[in-house]
Amino acid sequence: MPTLKDIALRVGVSISTVSRAISNDANRPVNEETKRKIREVAEEIGYEWDSPQARTAKDETNTSRRIGCIVPQTLTDNHPYFAPILSGFRRRLDTMGLSPVFIRASEEIGTVDRMRSLISDTGVEGVLAIGWYDKALFELLRKERVVILGVSLNNESMDVPIVDCDRVSAARAAVRHLILQGHTGIGFIGGPAFSNDLEGEERYIGYKFAMLEAGLVLNENWILNAKWNVDRSFSLMTDMLNSLPEDEWPTAMFCASDMMAIPAMRAALERKCRIPDDIAFVGMDNIEVAQYTSPPLSSVQVPKFEIGEIAAKTLIDYVDAAYTLPAKILLPYELIARESSACDRSARNK
Template identity: 45%
Template sequence: MTTLKDVAQHVGVSISTVSRVVNNEATRSVNPETRRKIWDAVTELGYQPNKWARQLVKGGQAAPSAATRVGCIVAVTQNKYNHPYFSGILEGIEKGLVDNGYELTYVQTGDDLRNPALLHRILHENAADGLILVEGLEPETYETLRRSVPYLVGVDVSDPGIPRVTYDRVEAAKAAVRHLLEQGHKRIAFIGGPGLSQDVEKEKRYRGYREALREAELDVRPEWVLNSNWDVEASYQLTKELLQSDKEKPTAIFAASDMMAISAMRAANECGLRIPDDIAFVGLDNIELSAYSSPPLTTVHIPKFEIGSIAAKTLIDYIQGKYPIPVKISVPFELKIRQSSLSGPKA
């Protein structure tokens, strides 16, 4: 069965762009040539938009059949649907829905929902029977969705009032830092960003870093906590500034995502440092690129596809009344040790 993702890959655009075209959304413009290519791909690949979307294209006002429309909101502001972490979750969500006879009818981001017209369309004109929320949203927007959508499932969302699929981010970060400690490192820096609170110290991966150091009776050094706001370029620049400074430097860096770790590794290389002999790196996510960085990046594997697939099945079970109370499903993580961290003891 052809999916939105298949059409997006065929044309070379994002899933959200395909979603907007096949659902006839006018809140954001799509280049006419791109729109034509998408409909050509829909015909060529045999993709079948849901019945309601086809009626909209024809100018009709037919309502969707019960419990068949599922939307997804992804709280990501950078790289959109080419994001190496979120795209894996989205793929799992779509496959999980398709395998159970459902369809992912639209994908939007947290930034998209700041557009009042689009938010109104999602809640009223293009209303879904169920919604999967991947990570958090601003409290006001989240409460609006929760009041308006009959069935809501969260991926790494803190609300205990809805079914959730998650992994233990604090323990995953601790596993990464403990590995560096076991390699003999005592001067370990952190690269990450804030959560919705906009406070890095409340972010779970930072908390894991801090707890691992404290358990080893080591202090957190504020000058080694780099807030890149989850931006790859900022991670590169901040790491370069740290490694070029005249102050004492870390011998290892834990980055809260692989993309930030890889950009920081480039900064270390440009500063003339050898990895892992002069400085070691560990990331978190295990995106595909991490095995092909130079050297290959030690990271914590998060089962992204499985998280998405489980979230889809959880939503379907929720819609079908199989969960009388909200459930929390926690998936395991696994440390993947590669060459970027295998070094001798450091003073």
């Protein structure tokens, strides 16, 4: 028997759109051209408009949207950055009378066959991808007409709608803060999430932009690619401090996340560095623990909960075919200056 999914695949729309066309939903109407195509395909494949399935579609239009979320295992549970995003995502869906049909760790899925089974078992229509990208699985989701919306995905070739913070501008603001404190020798700790291409990483782009804009030299010895790993951040910072004479150390470090900054600060303290007198630190994300480090960490506030809320609403809009082209929604940021960068180095020129 023909199904709503069969019609959706033939027309190139979501199952939710087919359901709304069948039910003549006045609250979220489908445009007439799309509705015409849906009806033509339905008649062509023999879909019965008065079948129990069609009546169910009419009765359940407002709850037919099936939304899922995929996130790496390391970013789930109580992760200080991504947990608030997930909370905002769940909260906004709840206010719309919805709940996720699944929230899965990307490691649980792993293969095309597992993803195909997940799509079939849940009837998912939209997936929020948080800090996760797999080319083959993204292609399968597209093939199955599942909408993808990304958070913390900065690869422009993905061609999916994004809800996030303007990381380039935020990183630039953090580095400019250090420059205004008189620092000229500023290093970087960070790394890309999905590749080894540091040059394409948004926070690094913002760091580099601010440095070149101020006419400052990029010292390769101070650029540490931690590949988003806290242990590497600690070890790379330790290695840098041990391998360079003290008069060749940077006077400040911009860290692409607070999770990179905290172990780097620990490495500096173990080397008997005074923060910020010897080396100042600025992080990014302003996770809750940033205010409790010693000294308290300066950071860029990212509206994490709000990113999750807006991601949920935007994903629903795409499932409902409110938009067709992939948009990039960037939320504002705010620099929170604390003691880790409070030392004025304007008299020091390195």
